[in-house]
Amino acid sequence: MSGSSRWRIAAAVLPLLLVLAIVWVPEWLHWYVPAPSISDAALQTARTEPADAVLAEIAAMPLSAARTEEDEQRIPLRALEVLNGRITLPGYPSTEISRPLAPRDLSAGPPTLQLMQASLAAPDMLLDAYRLSRDERFFAQARDDIVAFARFESSQWLNTGFLWNDHAIAARIPVLVKFWRIYRTRTDFDPAVGRQVLALAERSGRLLTRDSHYAYRTGHGILSDLGAMQVSLAFPVLDPQGAMRGHGQQRFARHLAYYVSAEGPTLLHSAGYHSSGLEFFGIALRLYSLANTPIPEDWWQRYDKSVDHYGKLRRPDGTLPLYGDTRSVSEGAGPPLTARGARNEAQPLRPRLDWPAPRRSVDLYPLSGHALWWDGAAEAATSQTAITWSYFPGLGHKLADDLSLVTWSNGRPWITNVGYWPWGFWGRPQATSWPGSNAPHRVGEPAVSKRESKLVAAASAAGVSFVDMQRDGPDGLQVRRQVLRLAERDLWLVLDATRGATGATATHWTFAPDLLAGRQDERRFRLVARGGERALTLSIDGPDSLRTEVLRGSREPFGGWVVDDREPVAAPTIAVRQSAASAWALAGFALSAADAPTPPTARMLKWTDAEHWTMAVDAASGRSELTRDGLRLTLGNGTALALAATPSQAPARQAVLSALAEAERGYPRFAERVHFRFRWTRWIVAAWVVQELLAFAVRRWRPRWVTPLRIFSIAAWIAAGVWLGFVYFEGMWW
Template sequence: MRDRILYYCWRLALPFAVVAAVWIPHFSHYRIDRSPVSWEAAQASAQAPTPAVLDEISGQALGARFGIPDEKILGIAEQILVGTLAVPSFLEAPMALQGYPIDYQRGSSSLQLVMASLEVERVLLSAFEQTHDRRFLDLATRRVLDFAAHEAGQRQGDGFLWNDHAVAGRISVLAKLWRLVRESPELPIASSRQILSLVERSGRLLAKPTQFTVRTNHGVAQNLALLQIAAAFPALPESGAWRRLAVQRLNVQLPFYVSREGVILEHSANYHLFGTELLTMAVRLSVLNGLKPEPALVDAARTSRQVLARLMRPDGTLPVLGNTVAGGGSAIPIADSGGTGPIQHQWPPHPNPVTGSNLFPVAGYAIWWQANESKQLSQTLIAWAKHDGHGHKHADEGSVLFWSGGVDWLTNTGYWPYGARNEEAAYSWTGSNAPHQPGEEFLVPRSVQLLKTGEASGVSFIEVERRNTDGAQFRRQVLQIDAQTLLVLDFAQGVPKGIETIWTVDPTLRLSPGATASNFISTPVPDGRHLMISYTNHTAVRVQIRRGSERPFAGWVVVDGRPTQADALQIVDPASNSASAILFRVASGSMDAAQKISIETGATADHWAVLVEGAGELKRVSRQDTTITMGHVANSTNPADSLLVPLRPAPDVAVERAALTRAYANAVKTYPPWRELTRYRLRLSYALAILALLVELGCFAISKLAGVVTRRQFFYAHLGMTLCWAAIAVWIVQFYLR
């Protein structure tokens, strides 16, 4: 009888053991030491560091921001005092604040991230600094203490509570609060310890290996947050260890985070700006921690600032590449190379970039700056970047972005809010003007490479090819004829559904048909300039203007964080093998609405000729292998009337790309990514409970049918059951939840 009871207990313990195997990694992931800060550390933190150091660190924002201009901070803070948050870039209508945890659990994913980063408290503290009105400081303190009390009682992740980016973003807010309250007689010592304990728990989360997001800027921000804690709260017992860990982990990330050209490898102009800020902060934080910045870090910060100066337009806008939003005047961080002084920021208008071509073959970008006769600048950016595993990748290889005189004449959709409707389409091919098959999947297996470049007498050329594993090939050639004229040629081979391109223009523009069936013209901008679009046409090509379309997705640009309707020209050529050309020209005053182009029969990617007719003249642009020739047809027999652009092979960057891939793979192997699988663990738990119930019902039925069961039979039955449950546990842990 005793043996049978032991067997029954054993049998019942098996499913519980498997459920434990499902959940132990989950709770272990979030488990840290949650003991409060000691009295001694709290007292020492009231003395060091100096207010100047805390002030500087409080200005080093690592988290997501509301993006509120200084002049609007006070008005928004006044509304927060009465319990209302009104931030148009995140909220359609004002939201009532209800305290934590509710405040970071509502709204879009983007809003939840900002709330969990304590951005509301930052706004209140900034308003206090502007006005010295104690109401702002008192409310910010109460909200932080409420948040700290809630956070201290949690044992597993709750939304963005312990999100890597949110935790890193809190540190500068807590440094600002600590600077303002640490000498305040109104704040009890117990409350001081609550604030410091929140800092310490945040540091432990940031330092935990399974919490470290090594592959993206989130991991860089985590390391900088540890350096911020070490500099702002040196009396915390673990600050020294966190300082060393942050430096060590940064050294792991740098070899793949930024190319030797200085490009942040996160497929985005906005994340290049953010990455430049992070690297500049890293140099400065090293000095604030009494360290000599690593030479590789100093070099990465310097070269990334140089690239940023090529990306940034004079008005402070950035090309809408990847996760970038249109609008806004961005600043360039300014710092000496050794990080010996505080970081400054240069706000627009920025100096005009030097004209010329900038090629970043390792990263996968080209940036061309040109100026016309009236000194008006234009910027053209061509992207073919594809760094597998790196952050924020859009399906956009081959996309072209064209800006001049403050207008995005050719643009992409940009940084669609996470969790919003149409998110998948915005990040796929339909969110850019890259050539693709209609309905092509975002994750289609593919490779991309730069083939040729060329430059002569102000004319620039580039050729990029994408190959899918199913045999489809897309080759795009971009020829900038002058500061206001682009010729784009697309060649497709083995593409069953044909080729689609979606050319999106600035939301302020409207497109309408021109004088011919192959022409479109935009409304003028305030200075009188228009965009003329002319494309090669045949009867099978389908062309349509889309604006704010969801099915199919086309005609959207994200402006200041909000999806905004914009005109887009959708062109679909159903032929599986095709050659097409499209001409974009920006000009002032009256335009030749009858301009048209044609591509000669038999064109291939290496041998083609395009005729451009307009303004009473006929021009011919052609390619023969490694030479582009441009000239008037009437004078084509005279070489002196033609411009020759020699083409050269792309630089060989295979060794450098392989080094980036190895560095990334080694980093991910050292810090494997954590997958949030709570939903799947719950499903497994329910399934295991049902399975255990079925096993018990089966055992009961068998025992009734079999009659007397011997001790040996009982033992082997339970041994077999044990092996089955063990096999299930191995499958769950090693395969299903990997």
């Protein structure tokens, strides 16, 4: 081959290879971890260090996508299904799986199920069954599954499904620890299997500590920190200098500043994520103590407040109020808790089996954006009212539910939101937007609208609780919601006021799915449970433009849904809509005996603005009036409440957002978009083929143009590569 021919080939091929390398090499490097080398000495050390008690503790610190099934009698039965090629995880239908685990199992079913499969849920179940039964079939299958997974994982160059999802990586660490604790002392120990397990643990730890993977906006980042600490403590031969552990601790300390509020609540906008956040907080404290790392004093104060907040959220049946991404099922014993020891150490995690019965209380969390009331018509606290206005832009798991409320009374839920709508199911975009909650909003307002919510004023007295909240939304929209609870009368009064809105405003009042909604007239409804002794009467008042519609299981318009565990079920929703740009609406919710002839109803007598009004509550015993005049609220019995204006939370809020912004600068996310890279690869190859066809024609008909055009094409390819590598893909942040 002549020199000119070699030059032509190089000039044609090298720019193509350069651009393809720019597209794909960063992706490969993002996931690449050098193959771990596990020496014989390291393998033998790992079989004796650390102590068995340490491995037992870490194995009992699950980081999975769902709580471990608490009914141990069912675990061997579930494991038998796994042996026969099917897996049934709590909240999911039975799914066929391969024996041993195969790549196709990682892409079967909805996304959350795929996540749990990539978290080694099947081997985890088998290992639990082996612990309970000592049936060797369970252990052998768990071993084969883990080895098959490790071989597949180590052979991959690019991410597949949830294979390298940060939650999945972290969640499989305790499973590997659980397996290793048993396997390392067995007489049938195979060094090849041992190396596979240790190599998988090391690769997982390296990925978890890679900052370009770090999900600083959500609890996934916390899981990465916990997983890294677990690898270091359970497999010290893999982290002899403690680099993984130190990196996880450093990031956790940074993340905690905007993960758990100084008031106690987790700042991920939901009761459900507070529960998991409390669990992860406790795990972190215990891992610090296992590593002999001192725990800051203010962390203990924050943890104690977090436990207290969970206790207020938790109802006697173990459920939590459905605001944000919260599941409707009972939490059982709830998240395991740690306690402060005599030497400031975090003691081993234990489930709390003696959650106290609710007591009458009024708790406000102005910074975090929540209010919790426990009250009752009798001495015992039998009713919970949960109100949320929480929104920290940039933090994850936010639903459009600002200013919504959820009620629970006399052993059951009444007013609610949709709850946790599973990923991958139809309707999640609508469920996570305004129609999925009872928050007042502008019709058509996006779920991610630019907005800020705050507590304006609050007051409480014997049997009376009141909050006034405000949301400033897009295009000058301002929404006010005032909630007044009269416990002795089992009555909630909710006053909404909007101004500055363009177009219609709406509120979707959704109720528990087992309630039957009966319309008494255009603005009066009765909700009764089958066979129930109590009923809820809803009376609505507002200007003439106000209209109501009953929805149940409606897809268009979306409404009338509540998620039961992981399944959306039809529920009654009263949709209230007004065409006026600035308007008010009063909703009265009265709980009474199901056979009560005339439950109380509410109506407005005089409306001036959100801080000046008079309303009436009509009942069989007569009428009582309630008046607000600025910061003074006068009840029908003559009782006057001075409303306390809430101090500005701007400095504390800014501190949280500044910590988040600092994390954003410190952990730039890699633009991992494989499907875009494949798409560009197709376009690049097609462009190169067209170029070479044109070059062939030019050489045939205009030979003197070949060299200038080739130089131009090389420059164009270099420019395209620079744009793709430093502009397009670098700008595709998560």
